[in-house]
Each structure stands twice: as C-alpha cells, then as structure tokens.
Amino acid sequence: MSPAPGGAATPRTPSPMAPMGRARYRLVMGLVLLGLALLAGRIVDLHVFDRSFLQGQGDARTLRVHEIPAHRGMITDRHGEPLAISTPVVTLWANPQDLPDDGIQRLQLARALGQDLDALEARLARYADREFMYLRRRMTPEAAQRVLDLRIPGVHKREEYKRYYPAGEVVAQLIGVTNIDDQGQEGLELAYQPYLAGVPGRRRVLKDRRGRLVRDLAVLREAEPGGDLTLSIDQRLQYMAYRELKAAVDEHGADGGVLVMLDARTGEVLAMANQPSYNPNDRAGLDPRGLRNRAIVDVFEPGSVMKPLAMSALLETGRFPPGTVVDTSPGWMVIDRYTIKDIRNYGELTLAGILEKSSNIGMSRLTLQLDDPVVPDRYRALGFDQAPGTGFPGEAGGSVPAPMRWSSSQWAALSYGYGLSVSALQLASAYTAIANHGERLPPSLLRLSRAPQGEPVIDPEVADRVLAMMDQVVEPGTGARRALVPGYSVAGKTGTVRKTGGEGYQEDAYRSLFVGIAPASDPRLIAVVMIDHPRAGEYYGGAVAAPVFSRVAGSALRILDVPPDRLESDDDA
Known part of the structure; x- marks a missing residue:
C-alpha cells in the first residue's frame, strides 16, 4: 500500500477475482447453466420421448370431431x-363467453333471429357462465345464412x-x-x-x-x-276417407270417429282416418286427443256388428239348418233379471231375418240352446282378445271374458256384441274371414309384395252363407239401405251401441257403427265406420255410419277401377 499525500494510507479496492467474488460468480453461472440444461432436457423430453402428449394437448385445442x-x-x-x-335446416348456437358486449351487434343479432332484444339479453345472462346455448333451432338455410353473414364472434351453426x-x-x-x-x-x-x-x-x-x-x-x-x-295406405283413398269422416262427425255433432278400410284380398290397410286430428307441421295449441290413433289403440263394445261373426259360429254347430225359424215374440225376454229387447216385436224370423232385423232376442235364443262356448271361441279365433300384430305402438288387444264367469245373460249378450271390447282394426280384420271363404288375413300397415297365407277359422260354406245373409241386410227397404253403392252389391251390418259411464250404460250416448264388404259377389274392400256419440238427433248406425260407408266405398271402388257387379238401379226405400 502506497502512502497517500500527506502521509495517510489509501485503502485498496478488492479485485473482482478475489476468492469470495470468484465463488459467487461460479455459483451464478452454474445455476444459469443448470437451468439451461433442464430446459433443454425438457424440450428434448417433450419433442422426442413425450411427443404424443404435446401433440394431444395441441390437437385438443384445435382439432374437433x-x-x-x-x-x-x-x-x-x-x-x-x-x-x-x-x-x-340449420340450428344456430353460440358461446355466450365469446359474444361481444356491443349493443349494436346484439341488436342486429336479435333482429336477424326474429327475437326480442330484451328476451335475447335475458337468455344470454342465464347462460353467461356456459360455453353453449341455442340461439334458434331449425331455421331455413337462407335465414340462418343472413345471421351468419353478420360475422358476430361466438355465433356458430349446426x-x-x-x-x-x-x-x-x-x-x-x-x-x-x-x-x-x-x-x-x-x-x-x-x-x-x-x-x-x-x-x-x-x-x-x-x-x-x-x-x-x-x-x-x-x-x-x-x-x-x-x-x-x-305403407299399405293409398293416399287417394286416405284423403277421401278422411274428408267423409270429418264431414260426418261435423254433421252429427259427434265427439269423434274412425274409419278403417282393408284390401279384402291381402289384409292391407288402404285407409285409416281418425277424428279429431291435428296438423303435425304446426303443433301450437295441439289438442292431445288428436294424437291418439283411435282405430288401433281404442277399444269399445261393438254391438250388433258382431252378429254375423257369432252367426258363423252357431251355423257351424250343425244345430241350425237353413230353414230354421226363431220366434222372437214378444220382442223382449228376461234372463238373470236382465231384460233383453228388440226395437219391436218381429215375431218369427229366419236366420237371415235375425241379421236383417238385428234381433237381440233371436241371437240370444239361438245361443242359449248350446252348452259349448262356440261364440267366444269364434271371437278369439278371429283375432279378438289379442293384439293385431301390426307393430303400431300401443295397439289394443281388446278383451273377451273368461268362460268360468259367464252367467246366462252374459252368454246371450256376447252373441249380440255386448260384454267384450274390440278395436276398429280388429273388427275389420275379423271380417276378412267372411270375405275370403273362411280364411282370416292378418292386417298390415306396410305394403306387401304378395298376399299372405290366410288362417282358416270358419268353414268355407258357412262363411259364404253368412256373406249372402249380409248381402240381404243391405237392400232397399232395410235399415242398412243407406249403405248401398250404385252399381255394386254390398254386404254389411249396422250397429248402435250404448256408451258406458260411471254408473253403467248411459241413456243418451251412443256409438254408431257399420261394417261393409264390397262388392259382395267378389269382395275387394272391407270398411269399418264408427261415429262416437252423435248429438244431432240421429244415432242409429244405419242413419249415421252407413252413409259414410256408401260414399267412401263408392269412390274407392271407382278409383281402384273395380267393375260394377250390379247394373240395375237400387232405389232407397
């Protein structure tokens, strides 16, 4: 150390490379190099050894399926x-977190969507913490494109x-x-x-x-x-059937109605109309009653339209030859304290006359002569008490009561169509056995490439005999005369059934029915018409349901180009 002027000594500044300084320098440099080595190692690890993880993380932020x-x-x-x-169609959705807060853009968006701005703002507020919300569903591509052309961030399409x-x-x-x-x-x-x-x-x-x-x-x-x-449906016949059914329901102030038309040769459903109905393209204010396919899922007591089917069972017993006459006087009878009535006293009736006059007394007296349950057995063989097998959701099977519970009055009631429940489709399908020489065809809602194999359930001669009886039912002067189709023979049966309520059968509520086959000489069509609770005065099946059959069957036979089989004029009596 050199002496400073004046003899005082000046301190010497430590060298950077002094032992302590060198140690700190080496420590800092070592830490820096270690950090660089760790960073390089991580880079190598991600790009070489763990490349799939890095690629996946990147793809997750850019690639979508x-x-x-x-x-x-x-x-x-x-x-x-x-x-x-x-x-x-196009559905527009948005990520609320990406939508701009700009009031003008939101106003443009609301107008393009056809929505109220305040309502849109309220919905955006509810979904503010989410990444997805629908803006509007099922827009036409043109309308959706007008929204997308605004180029508002956060708006997307599907x-x-x-x-x-x-x-x-x-x-x-x-x-x-x-x-x-x-x-x-x-x-x-x-x-x-x-x-x-x-x-x-x-x-x-x-x-x-x-x-x-x-x-x-x-x-x-x-x-x-x-x-x-x-489908098996013929749209031409469907439009015509729906029009006529709707007109009849309106004319008679009825609660509703059904119409089922089958191809008698294949069992295919050519038309199935229901009232009330609804517009599936606009379901605003929909009445839930219109959703139900009453022809398949609803069941009801069929009444007198079952008499030809019961008659086929009675005839097959061999107990009642063609010349059989039944005395129905005095027009009423009491069984098990239950009174069975006809509309009036018809006196002595042939078997065909029992069907023509729709005599409950005649059917009951024939049935009560037998010990075997031939009538309910026939009903089951014809498909009642089981689902039709069309695959339609909720199709009804109806019911036929078990024999061990029958009283004499119930036994008789089954013969004229009370005490059981059926659907309109089941009823139409059962009559394929009458139209096809005893072979029942299963109903089909889909078009068939060929006619199915029928199930023999009625003796062919008996089926043909019952068909001839039904042909006599629909003649000028009979109660079913309004079912006549000019130029064609018609086999049919009317039915008028009291509706049930909370306390049994109602006095002023009915179902009006008609079942018809045309032409009777060579059956092509089978139709069931049911009008539920007509309120405009008339309620008998011959007055309410039969005219609907006449109009529908007449138009259908002409549309299908079926040649007339009865050229003489049939005048209503």
Whole structure:
C-alpha cells in the first residue's frame, strides 16, 4: 500500500477475482447453466420421448370431431307418394363467453333471429357462465345464412334435418311425429325409429381458438341414411276417407270417429282416418286427443256388428239348418233379471231375418240352446282378445271374458256384441274371414309384395252363407239401405251401441257403427265406420255410419277401377 499525500494510507479496492467474488460468480453461472440444461432436457423430453402428449394437448385445442347427421328415411304411401320427408335446416348456437358486449351487434343479432332484444339479453345472462346455448333451432338455410353473414364472434351453426308431413292432418295419427331432435315420438315414426333414423357419420375439422371452422380435415365415417318405409295406405283413398269422416262427425255433432278400410284380398290397410286430428307441421295449441290413433289403440263394445261373426259360429254347430225359424215374440225376454229387447216385436224370423232385423232376442235364443262356448271361441279365433300384430305402438288387444264367469245373460249378450271390447282394426280384420271363404288375413300397415297365407277359422260354406245373409241386410227397404253403392252389391251390418259411464250404460250416448264388404259377389274392400256419440238427433248406425260407408266405398271402388257387379238401379226405400 502506497502512502497517500500527506502521509495517510489509501485503502485498496478488492479485485473482482478475489476468492469470495470468484465463488459467487461460479455459483451464478452454474445455476444459469443448470437451468439451461433442464430446459433443454425438457424440450428434448417433450419433442422426442413425450411427443404424443404435446401433440394431444395441441390437437385438443384445435382439432374437433363433428357429427354428420344422417338423413331420415322417407315414409311413402303404396304408390310412392311422400307422407313424411326430411328437409335440411340449420340450428344456430353460440358461446355466450365469446359474444361481444356491443349493443349494436346484439341488436342486429336479435333482429336477424326474429327475437326480442330484451328476451335475447335475458337468455344470454342465464347462460353467461356456459360455453353453449341455442340461439334458434331449425331455421331455413337462407335465414340462418343472413345471421351468419353478420360475422358476430361466438355465433356458430349446426346442420340438421326437419321432418315435414305433406298430407298434414289427413294421416297424422298413423304416421306420428318426430321431436325437435328428429327422433320418432308417436305412430310409425316411433315404431320404426331405428330403421328410419340411420347412423350418423363423423368428421374431423380444424378450428381456431375462437371455435371458428378453419377447414375440414377428414371424414372418419360416412353417414348412413335411414331406410325408406312404404305403407299399405293409398293416399287417394286416405284423403277421401278422411274428408267423409270429418264431414260426418261435423254433421252429427259427434265427439269423434274412425274409419278403417282393408284390401279384402291381402289384409292391407288402404285407409285409416281418425277424428279429431291435428296438423303435425304446426303443433301450437295441439289438442292431445288428436294424437291418439283411435282405430288401433281404442277399444269399445261393438254391438250388433258382431252378429254375423257369432252367426258363423252357431251355423257351424250343425244345430241350425237353413230353414230354421226363431220366434222372437214378444220382442223382449228376461234372463238373470236382465231384460233383453228388440226395437219391436218381429215375431218369427229366419236366420237371415235375425241379421236383417238385428234381433237381440233371436241371437240370444239361438245361443242359449248350446252348452259349448262356440261364440267366444269364434271371437278369439278371429283375432279378438289379442293384439293385431301390426307393430303400431300401443295397439289394443281388446278383451273377451273368461268362460268360468259367464252367467246366462252374459252368454246371450256376447252373441249380440255386448260384454267384450274390440278395436276398429280388429273388427275389420275379423271380417276378412267372411270375405275370403273362411280364411282370416292378418292386417298390415306396410305394403306387401304378395298376399299372405290366410288362417282358416270358419268353414268355407258357412262363411259364404253368412256373406249372402249380409248381402240381404243391405237392400232397399232395410235399415242398412243407406249403405248401398250404385252399381255394386254390398254386404254389411249396422250397429248402435250404448256408451258406458260411471254408473253403467248411459241413456243418451251412443256409438254408431257399420261394417261393409264390397262388392259382395267378389269382395275387394272391407270398411269399418264408427261415429262416437252423435248429438244431432240421429244415432242409429244405419242413419249415421252407413252413409259414410256408401260414399267412401263408392269412390274407392271407382278409383281402384273395380267393375260394377250390379247394373240395375237400387232405389232407397
């Protein structure tokens, strides 16, 4: 150390490389190099040893797999006319967290969506903490594009399909409907949901950080469209049947009605109309009663329309030859303290006369001569007390009471159509045995490529004999004369049934029925008409239901080009 001027010594500044300084320097440099080595090692680990993890994390933020909607199969009538088709629509959705707070943009969005701004703001507030909400579903592609053209961040689209029903209310209960997700909810749409729906496809897409589509990358699986369903319905006959049924229900102030028309040679359902109905394309204010396919799911006491079927069972016993005469005087009888009545005293009646006059006394006296349950056994053989097997959701099987519970009055009541329950479709199907020489055909809602094998349930000679009796029922001067079809022979039977209520049969509530086969000489059509609780005065089946059959069958025979078999003029008596 050199002495400072004045003799004082000046302290010396420590060197950077002094032992303590060098140690700190080495420590800092070591830490820096260690950090760099760890960083490099992590980079190598991510890019070489754990590359899949890094790639997955990146893809999760950019790659998405979208569903490709499958086109729902079309439902057509037997001639290929569309009854249910799917049209492309667009559903708009949004990520509320990405939507801008700009009031002008939100006003533009609300107007383009056709919504009230305050309502839209309220919905956005409810979904503010979520990443998804629907803006509007099932828009036309053109309307949706006008919204997308606003280029508002957070607004996205999804391509979907919407079901449309060209026939509207005319065949609504049979076809059914789909929900907003295009899944079957009622009718054949529900019954054949897996077949009609198809299988959705999948595609991989690239999106940016705001969820906007950048480009399609690959189709992982093509969508498989649903299968088409061809019904047995003839749309021409369906429109005509619906029109006539609706007019009859309105004319008589009735609660409702059904009409079922079958092809007598195949059992196919050519028309099935219901009242009340609804428009499946606009379900606002829908009356739930209109959803029900009454022809298949509702059952009722059929009354006198069962008498030809019961007569077939009685004739097969061999106890009642063609010349049998039954004394129905005095027009009433008491069994088990229960009074059975005819409309009036018909006196002595032949077997054909019992059907023509619809005599409850005649049917009862014939039935009570037998010890075996031939009538209920015949009903079961004809398909009553079991579901028709069409596959329609909720199809009813009806009921035939068990024999061990029968009293004499119940035994008699079964012969004239009381004490059991049936559906309109079951009733029409049972009469295929009368029209086909004793062979019953199962009903079908789908078009058949060939006629099914019939089930023999009635002796052929007996079936033909009953058909001839029914032909005499529908003649000028009879109660069923209003069912006559100019140019064609008609075999039929009327029915008028009291409705039941909370305290038994009601005094002023009826169901009016008619079952007809035409032409009687070579059956092509079978139709059942039921009008529920007509209130405008007339309520007998011959006055209310028979005229509907006449109009419907007459038009149908001409549409199907069936040649007339009765050229002489039939004048109503």
